[in-house]
Amino acid sequence: VRAEIVAVGTELLLGQIVNTNERWLGERLAAIGVDVLHAQVVGDNLDRIVQALRLAASRADAVLVTGGLGPTQDDLTRDALAALLGVGMQRDPAIERFLRERFRAFGYDEMPANNLRQADVPRGVRTILPTRGTAPGLIARVGDGATIYVVPGVPSEMVEMMEGTILPELAAQAEGAIVSRVLRSASIGESRVAELLADLYEGSTNPTVAFLASAGEVKIRLTAKAGTAADAGRMLAPLVDEVRARLGDVVFTTEDESLEEVVLRLLRASERTIACAESLTGGGVGARLSGPPGASASFRGSAVVYTPEVKRDVLGVSQATLDGPGVVSEACAREMAAGARRVYGADLGLAFTGAAGPEPHDGAPPGTVWIALEADDTAHARGLHVPGERDRVVRWSQQAGLDLARRYLEGLPLPASEP
Amino acid sequence: VRAEIVAVGTELLLGQIVNTNERWLGERLAAIGVDVLHAQVVGDNLDRIVQALRLAASRADAVLVTGGLGPTQDDLTRDALAALLGVGMQRDPAIERFLRERFRAFGYDEMPANNLRQADVPRGVRTILPTRGTAPGLIARVGDGATIYVVPGVPSEMVEMMEGTILPELAAQAEGAIVSRVLRSASIGESRVAELLADLYEGSTNPTVAFLASAGEVKIRLTAKAGTAADAGRMLAPLVDEVRARLGDVVFTTEDESLEEVVLRLLRASERTIACAESLTGGGVGARLSGPPGASASFRGSAVVYTPEVKRDVLGVSQATLDGPGVVSEACAREMAAGARRVYGADLGLAFTGAAGPEPHDGAPPGTVWIALEADDTAHARGLHVPGERDRVVRWSQQAGLDLARRYLEGLPLPASEP
Numbered sequence: 001v002r003a004e005i006v007a008v009g010t011e012l013l014l015g016q017i018v019n020t021n022e023r024w025l026g027e028r029l030a031a032i033g034v035d036v037l038h039a040q041v042v043g044d045n046l047d048r049i050v051q052a053l054r055l056a057a058s059r060a061d062a063v064l065v066t067g068g069l070g071p072t073q074d075d076l077t078r079d080a081l082a083a084l085l086g087v088g089m090q091r092d093p094a095i096e097r098f099l100r101e102r103f104r105a106f107g108y109d110e111m112p113a114n115n116l117r118q119a120d121v122p123r124g125v126r127t128i129l130p131t132r133g134t135a136p137g138l139i140a141r142v143g144d145g146a147t148i149y150v151v152p153g154v155p156s157e158m159v160e161m162m163e164g165t166i167l168p169e170l171a172a173q174a175e176g177a178i179v180s181r182v183l184r185s186a187s188i189g190e191s192r193v194a195e196l197l198a199d200l201y202e203g204s205t206n207p208t209v210a211f212l213a214s215a216g217e218v219k220i221r222l223t224a225k226a227g228t229a230a231d232a233g234r235m236l237a238p239l240v241d242e243v244r245a246r247l248g249d250v251v252f253t254t255e256d257e258s259l260e261e262v263v264l265r266l267l268r269a270s271e272r273t274i275a276c277a278e279s280l281t282g283g284g285v286g287a288r289l290s291g292p293p294g295a296s297a298s299f300r301g302s303a304v305v306y307t308p309e310v311k312r313d314v315l316g317v318s319q320a321t322l323d324g325p326g327v328v329s330e331a332c333a334r335e336m337a338a339g340a341r342r343v344y345g346a347d348l349g350l351a352f353t354g355a356a357g358p359e360p361h362d363g364a365p366p367g368t369v370w371i372a373l374e375a376d377d378t379a380h381a382r383g384l385h386v387p388g389e390r391d392r393v394v395r396w397s398q399q400a401g402l403d404l405a406r407r408y409l410e411g412l413p414l415p416a417s418e419p
Numbered sequence: 420v421r422a423e424i425v426a427v428g429t430e431l432l433l434g435q436i437v438n439t440n441e442r443w444l445g446e447r448l449a450a451i452g453v454d455v456l457h458a459q460v461v462g463d464n465l466d467r468i469v470q471a472l473r474l475a476a477s478r479a480d481a482v483l484v485t486g487g488l489g490p491t492q493d494d495l496t497r498d499a500l501a502a503l504l505g506v507g508m509q510r511d512p513a514i515e516r517f518l519r520e521r522f523r524a525f526g527y528d529e530m531p532a533n534n535l536r537q538a539d540v541p542r543g544v545r546t547i548l549p550t551r552g553t554a555p556g557l558i559a560r561v562g563d564g565a566t567i568y569v570v571p572g573v574p575s576e577m578v579e580m581m582e583g584t585i586l587p588e589l590a591a592q593a594e595g596a597i598v599s600r601v602l603r604s605a606s607i608g609e610s611r612v613a614e615l616l617a618d619l620y621e622g623s624t625n626p627t628v629a630f631l632a633s634a635g636e637v638k639i640r641l642t643a644k645a646g647t648a649a650d651a652g653r654m655l656a657p658l659v660d661e662v663r664a665r666l667g668d669v670v671f672t673t674e675d676e677s678l679e680e681v682v683l684r685l686l687r688a689s690e691r692t693i694a695c696a697e698s699l700t701g702g703g704v705g706a707r708l709s710g711p712p713g714a715s716a717s718f719r720g721s722a723v724v725y726t727p728e729v730k731r732d733v734l735g736v737s738q739a740t741l742d743g744p745g746v747v748s749e750a751c752a753r754e755m756a757a758g759a760r761r762v763y764g765a766d767l768g769l770a771f772t773g774a775a776g777p778e779p780h781d782g783a784p785p786g787t788v789w790i791a792l793e794a795d796d797t798a799h800a801r802g803l804h805v806p807g808e809r810d811r812v813v814r815w816s817q818q819a820g821l822d823l824a825r826r827y828l829e830g831l832p833l834p835a836s837e838p
């Protein structure tokens with residue numbers, strides 16, 4: 001099965017948003033053995049959308065279209081599909097009923113008239129009613145050629161229809177399977193990963209080895225293609241072991257878990273709890289630790305303390321520390337971690353303080369970071385220098401702190417301060 | 420000038436990386452008045468790259484190609500350009516010299532033989548020597564039609580050649596400038612915005628009106644094209660006023676500020692401070708309020724309290740409330756807001772509690788949300804029902820809470836609970 005992705009939306013061409021749907025679709029289609037040979041982006045223009053669909057249908061078996069299904073006048077994908085198929089539009093009573101019920105459930109007395117546009121579909125197409133949002137998906141065959149699948153551009157609505165309806169349909173048609181395993185590592189650079197895995201990576205065809213770096217994390221993606229998913233999985237297993245053996249304990253998952261998911265899993269397994277003290281990170285670590293469902297079993301909370309006074313009043317950081325080494329210091333990080341553990345009654349206290357920039361903070365230059373962990377038998381602090389913009393400093397620090405907790409929970413040696 | 424973007428690379432089609440180059444190019448081209456009508460992605464396949472270039476050259480004045488300039492056998496864009504132009508390849512002595520020097524400077528005794536591929540270019544093209552990396556850029560005219568610009572896919576190398584050479588060339592050819600103004604609104608749906616602005620929007624060509632909805636927010640983008648940026652700005656000013664007049668006080672900015680930036684600006688202007696109490700949102704509101712540089716002038720912190728005990732111990736929520744209405748209740752939200760204000764010594768206390776799902780929380784069904792604001796003369800609570808997944812409930816609640824603070828600071832009426 002050959003697929004093509006067509007994204008509709010002038011906002012994509014103007015660079016107002018990134019086309020993350022394309023990446024998601026590419027990854028998921030690869031996983032079920034569907035080859036994507038082309039992708040297109042086209043603006044909100046009827047003629048150009050029709051041309052893009054026609055080109056895609058001429059060279060692919062499955063055309064996956066995202067966007068242009070909203071209720072406004074510049075949502076033109078429905079009309080473009082009708083023009084391509086050479087059919088008229090008709091109001092679908094099931095969709096109209098669904099829309100009116102959806103708006104009632106949202107607490108509206110009346111549905112805005114515009115939304116009825118979403119009940120008008122090209123004659124003879126199949127529709128997919130959404131669980132989220134109000135835009136139905138569309139499925140149509142072009143003659144006896146390509147099948148066109150149209151889904152909303154809103155990522156969560158797109159994902160729902162792809163996972164619920166379209167990917168299973170395509171998987172049933174595709175031959176073979178592509179399976180990926182993703183290992184993730186923290187506290188190691190991409191070039192060091194590349195060096196350690198050079199011979200596995202160079203010229204790799206099946207399985208393939210690829211790297212992807214982001215702030216404080218390198219993903220290693222191993223991908224195999226075989227007759228069945230089980231066979232592809234068997235091809236990958238020894239390679240996963242080899243990569244893990246070479247990289248060592250910087251690998252925090254072989255199952256593509258996020259670092260916070262790993263920390264929460266380790267906490268749950270050992271029936272322990274964590275609380276944070278955040279200055280530098282402003283609540284971002286709490287937001288990450290509270291993100292996964294079931295987090296409340298292990299995450300007790302976080303004291304976001306953004307001024308010296310509240311560090312003292314809420315967490316008990318000493319006036320001597322504030323007056324002496326200051327808020328960006330090893331002493332302050334240690335007292336914050338101890339305070340969070342005490343105030344929240346948690347087994348682990350994890351603290352973050354630093355100068356995110358662009359200005360120095362309490363005498364410390366931008367990029368100066370202290371993280372600290374306090375637990376039963378351990379009190380550990382680590383200083384870092386993180387170059388870059390404010391958001392990079394914050395993200396890198398989150399990773400370093402969560403990885404410190406992960407290493408503690410796995411009984412691994414804890415990293416020392418950077419020189 | 421009409422432009423088209425062509426990204427070359429199988430890794431994009433497999434979803435291993437996101438095509439951020441496309442967004443960057445789209446934004447920068449719009450800013451100099453160049454219209455991007457199409458974008459394509461094509462894999463590392465010679466025939467398909469040639470076809471993609473031919474199609475782009477047939478409908479655009481400028482074709483911007485990223486990727487496929489590396490030293491490996493997979494890097495085929497040079498060959499594809501030669502095939503399109505109908506010319507042979509030749510070794511460029513200036514590039515060869517440059518490459519050998521670059522490798523010496525990197526500390527290599529000898530350049531890998533592969534890298535000489537980067538000195539082979541289609542006969543007659545212009546080249547751009549890089550400052551970063553080793554891949555030269557290429558510029559070629561197709562007959563007397565389109566100009567094709569090829570740059571590396573590595574974002575920093577792409578940016579260097581675009582900013583240094585290509586964007587200035589295109590700007591000199593492009594007539595006029597495109598200027599956008601972005602208004603943002605909260606607590607209003609996209610279809611309601613569309614209804615209120617229907618006549619401004621329908622058939623709008625210059626300026627154009629477009630909407631973009633995300634959880635709890637609708638952006639309205641007004642774009643004008645004119646001879647100069649100043650003229651375009653003058654075309655937009657009355658439209659900005661009109662849109663603002665029609666939508667009313669749900670518009671929280673006409674300058675594309677985020678909601679947290681607006682809240683921080685209003686706090687700074689009135690020399691007031693804020694602190695939060697977060698259960699449902701887990702620290703995400705603190706992370707947003709601490710994100711912008713200079714936040715520490717107004718943001719004092721946030722008590723992330725994820726269990727009933729810490730709500731009581733850290734914020735002073737009463738045992739009677741915990742035992743009675745429970746943690747997802749108006750009473751709990753009000754006591755949390757009062758507690759945050761008191762503990763942090765802030766002028767405003769803003770609290771978030773609710774059931775994010777997927778399971779009910781303390782008897783409340785998923786999507787039940789209470790937010791509360793306590794300030795000098797005001798104690799206000801608002802109940803919401805937010806349908807959807809965990810992350811949507813959290814994001815929507817953040818918006819509703821921050822907008823409550825914004826409305827209070829602007830002296831606007833505060834919204835009541837949903838029925």
